[in-house]
Amino acid sequence: MRLTGLNFDEIPRLDVPLRFYLTAPFFAVVVSLLLIWQGDYIWLGRWMPASLAITHLVAIGMMAMIMIGSLFQIMPVLCGAPIKIPPLPLILMQAGLIFGTLALSAGFFGWPTFGGSFLLLALSLGYFIVSLLRVLIFKAAGQQTRMPIMLAAIALGFVLLAGLLLLAGYLWGYYPVPGKNLTHLHAGTGIFGWVLLLIMAVSFQVIPMFHVTPEFPRYWRIALPVMLVIGLVSIVVATLVQVSFYFSSALIAGVGILYSIIGLSRLRARKRKLPDVVVSYWQWAYSCLILGCLLMIAMPIIPLPLQGKAEVFIALTIGMGFVLGVIQGMLLKIVPFLISLHLQPIAMANPNAMMLLPDHYSLISRKQMKIQFWLYLLGMVSIVVSLCYPPATASIGLVMLLNWLWIGYNILTASSMFYNVRKQMLAS
Structure with a gap:
């Protein structure tokens, strides 16, 4: 990996990404309780109030929260340019995301909160998108990373715009295009634009x-994002001219499968063959993406009465299996990496403190990692069991609750060790 102009002075304080990381388990608890409460109602279709609320709590409260927190650290390391948001606007931005997401989810259950969510999410997400794009356009280097992140940020802008238009339809009854088409655009651009482009x-x-x-071969680093963008643009065109989304979805699904196969081949060719929980996360996540994309392509041959249930299963497989799987695995690497990164300047300034620098497995032990991974796998099993036997759907919520409480515990214990070690290093 080539670090682009890494400057320790440009790296944000550790509490900046951690505050976003530690917010995600809170939303996971809310999602878990909804899954336990609503149970098999989610299998009636993705248009059910519970399904819509859970989707947005996961997409914004968990996925976007962790991805935004990571971007504050990724940008200085990979692109040599930090996202500079002053402390107070940063607190207000995150508060807007938290309360805007909760208000949006409550609105799906009939609460009069869509107006508040419209304002809060427009301001908070809009502010972040503008801040990120300004850095990417005017300051960032590292072209191979900069362009895909910029495309992901633009996709997030489309996700926000489509979402605000849908909310405007709820509030004032106006849709520039049919609401269902706009919903497909909103969902497709979110998961395959913002999320998949950034993960790539x-x-x-x-x-x-x-x-x-x-x-990854250079031609794939260019071709995969380009093909994905072509598929996303075709979804926009299909929305405007009101034609079928199937061929656009099939193209995007094909890119997802191709990306997964290439990623799995890279992992199989790794030089260090020692067991690694994070490698297992990547392998299972890629497998879930392949399964979900194959089902997307096969949708026309699925019997019509089962298509609603199939859509929910695809969403769970790609969302919880792929996206949250990658996020869980990356947190096991990123959190120790960030802690080491923030302790290194102290160690370099004071050689006596070097012996206190913790290794990654003392921050999050192998045992902690394995427990987290097995809870993730148990969650995947519960999804399959619930598909076959919907009354068992509450088990998804129960396992998710345990999984994310454990993730929160892992992050908190690593953070506590950071502050203790930092205090000892400064004292030495």
Whole structure:
């Protein structure tokens, strides 16, 4: 991995990403309780109030929260340019995301909160998108990483715009295009634009760095994002001219499968063959993405009465299996990496403190990692069991609750060790 102009003075305080990371388990608890409460109602279709609320709590409260927190650290390391948001606006931005997401989810259950969510999410997400794009356009280097992240940020802008238009339809009854088409655009651009493009950009760098694999071939680092953008643009066109989304979805699904196969081949070729929980996370996450994308392509041959249930299963497989799987695995690498990164300047300034520098497995032990991974796998099993036997759906919520409480515990214990070690290093 090539670090682009790394400057320790440009790295944000550790509490900046950690505050976003520690917010995600809170939303996971809310999602878990909803899954336990609503149970098999979610299998009636993705248009059910519970399904919509859970989708947005996961997408914004968990996925986006962790991805935004990571971008504050990724940008100085990979692109040599930090996202500079002053402390008070940063607190207000995160508060807007938290309360805007909660208000949005409450609105799906009939609470009169859509107006508040419209304002809070427009301001908070809009502010972050503008701040990120300003850095990417005017200051960032590292073209191979900069362009995919910029495309992901633009996709997030489309996700926000489509979401605000849908909220405007709820509030004032106006849709510029049919609401269902706009919903497809909103969902597709969110999961395959903002999320998948960003995961691609990061994986091209961190998989070779963390797992000692061959680099992704340059032509795939260019071709995969380009093909994905072509598919996303075709969804926009299909929305405007009101034609079928199937061929656009099939193209995007094909890119997802191709990316997964290439990623799995990189991991198989890794030089360090020692067991690694994070490698297992990547392998299972890629497998879930392949399964979800294959089902997307096969949707026309699925019997019509089962298509609603299939859509929910695809969402759970890609969302919880792929996206949250990658996020869980990356947290096990990123949190110790960030702690070491923030302790290194102290150690370099004072050689006596070097002996106190903790290794990654003392911050989050192998046992802690394995417990987290097995809870993730148990969650995947509960999804399959619930598909076959919907009354068991509450088990998804129960396992998710345990999984994310454990993730919160792992982050908190590592953070506590950081502050203790930092105090000892400064004292030495």
